[in-house]
Amino acid sequence: MPRILALNPGSNSLKFDLVDASPDQKIASEGRKLLTGTVDDIGKQTKLIVQQDGKTIAEQEGDFKDFSAATERVVDFFQSHTEIQNWKDLDQAAVRVVHGGDTFQKAERYTREIREEIERREEQAPLHNANSLKIIDVLQRKSPDLPVAVTFDTAFHHTIPEHAWRYPIAREVADSLGIRKFGFHGLSHRYMLEQYAHLNNKQPEDISIVTLHLESGSSACAIQNGKSIDTSMGFTPLEGLMMGTRCGSIDTAILPYLAEKQKISPEDALKILEKKSGLLGISGVSLDTRILRKRDDAASKLAIQMFGYRVRHFVGAYLAILGEAEAVVFGGGIGENTPEVRTEVTEGLRGWGIAIDQKKNEITCAGDTHIHNRYSTLGAWVIHVEEGMQLAHECVRIS
Ligand SMILES: Nc1ncnc2c1ncn2[C@@H]1O[C@H](COP(=O)(O)OP(=O)(O)O)[C@@H](O)[C@H]1O
Ligand SMILES: CC(=O)OP(=O)(O)O
Numbered sequence: 001m002p003r004i005l006a007l008n009p010g011s012n013s014l015k016f017d018l019v020d021a022s023p024d025q026k027i028a029s030e031g032r033k034l035l036t037g038t039v040d041d042i043g044k045q046t047k048l049i050v051q052q053d054g055k056t057i058a059e060q061e062g063d064f065k066d067f068s069a070a071t072e073r074v075v076d077f078f079q080s081h082t083e084i085q086n087w088k089d090l091d092q093a094a095v096r097v098v099h100g101g102d103t104f105q106k107a108e109r110y111t112r113e114i115r116e117e118i119e120r121r122e123e124q125a126p127l128h129n130a131n132s133l134k135i136i137d138v139l140q141r142k143s144p145d146l147p148v149a150v151t152f153d154t155a156f157h158h159t160i161p162e163h164a165w166r167y168p169i170a171r172e173v174a175d176s177l178g179i180r181k182f183g184f185h186g187l188s189h190r191y192m193l194e195q196y197a198h199l200n201n202k203q204p205e206d207i208s209i210v211t212l213h214l215e216s217g218s219s220a221c222a223i224q225n226g227k228s229i230d231t232s233m234g235f236t237p238l239e240g241l242m243m244g245t246r247c248g249s250i251d252t253a254i255l256p257y258l259a260e261k262q263k264i265s266p267e268d269a270l271k272i273l274e275k276k277s278g279l280l281g282i283s284g285v286s287l288d289t290r291i292l293r294k295r296d297d298a299a300s301k302l303a304i305q306m307f308g309y310r311v312r313h314f315v316g317a318y319l320a321i322l323g324e325a326e327a328v329v330f331g332g333g334i335g336e337n338t339p340e341v342r343t344e345v346t347e348g349l350r351g352w353g354i355a356i357d358q359k360k361n362e363i364t365c366a367g368d369t370h371i372h373n374r375y376s377t378l379g380a381w382v383i384h385v386e387e388g389m390q391l392a393h394e395c396v397r398i399s
């Protein structure tokens with residue numbers, strides 16, 4: 001089986017997985033994850049952590065000032081731990097790219113032309129696209145013969161119909177500037193769909209569900225008959241749900257008002273919405289629900305309550321858009337590990353038929369499971385999203 005190093009630059013972290021994946025496998029979870037690792041809080045003095053079968057096998061402190069420095073250390077780790085992984089046995093690197101616009105519908109072999117497309121979208125994904133290129137540059141410098149493939153968050157959403165991807169703003173202006181909804185986190189929404197179908201012995205094309213990718217960056221997706229028909233992120237990954245540091249959807253008139261009143265540029269005003277808002281901005285403490293859920297102060301409680309409220313708002317909208325749906329699926333660091341958020345979301349959906357088994361909801365489950373009880377007519381599931389396995393799955397087919 002081809003051995004793939006999957007690299008996933010998030011807004012805040014670099015995640016990586018070493019995966020054996022077969023071009024014949026039907027879904028990502030059929031692959032085998034050999035190692036997994038993260039460098040969290042890039043830009044700070046932080047740690048590279050590598051795990052094998054749930055056990056930490058390496059922990060290295062360092063100054064990971066950017067994604068290039070983090071990737072260097074990841075490659076160094078693999079090249080120096082030949083007992084775990086002989087670098088020469090590696091068949092491919094698979095790199096997540098957040099913004100591929102409407103150009104890409106599947107994974108691609110990395111080329112100069114692909115690089116230009118990624119660069120063209122940098123402005124619209126300022127926390128992401130440039131970092132994918134930094135990763136690729138380091139890989140190509142340190143290992144020039146290693147084939148590199150890329151896959152795009154936007155690809156899964158190319159099925160969204162025009163009435164949903166078009167913003168209700170002047171057509172000529174929007175079309176001349178390419179302003180439209182693209183949607184992101186496609187790897188994760190596709191993973192949740194295919195895993196849900198697998199667990200329920202169904203084909204993805206027979207599934208209509210709402211998937212929720214909830215972590216530092218968060219988004220919801222309405223999936224009808226196996227296709228994305230709407231998603232909460234838009235032209236950029238700022239729209240939609242409240243996130244770790246991003247505000248999500250707000251009145252657009254706030255941006256110029258903020259700039260004028262604070263005597264700052266629109267770019268600096270945007271930075272407040274991108275980096276100083278969300279869970280961090282409301283709690284004043286942290287973007288991390290692991291910290292917030294243990295705190296008793298009103299601001300931390302409000303942050304979690306608002307986060308859940310806004311997720312519920314989108315779930316309600318997407319159930320209405322779908323007309324018929326069989327489940328709501330929670331995934332991502334927050335979706336998988338924060339029962340308070342799942343309660344906040346599902347309590348309000350009792351009228352739609354969701355009935356939760358509170359015990360199941362409280363325990364952090366290791367595997368994928370449903371958290372509804374037997375009276376529930378709408379399912380509620382927690383699926384542990386493996387974006388790295390999905391990356392490997394999508395890229396192995398082009399090698
Ligand atoms: N065990 C946990 N308990 C509660 N919240 C968690 C846990 N793990 C992760 N989270 C939440 O998920 C966020 C990070 O998610 P993570 O999956 O590491 O990805 P990313 O950096 O891509 O957003 C954290 O900031 C925190 O809010
Ligand atoms: C698109 C996006 O916001 O990605 P992430 O959640 O990995 O930062």
Ligand SMILES: [Mg+2]
Binds near residue numbers: 010216
């Ligand atoms: Mg992420």
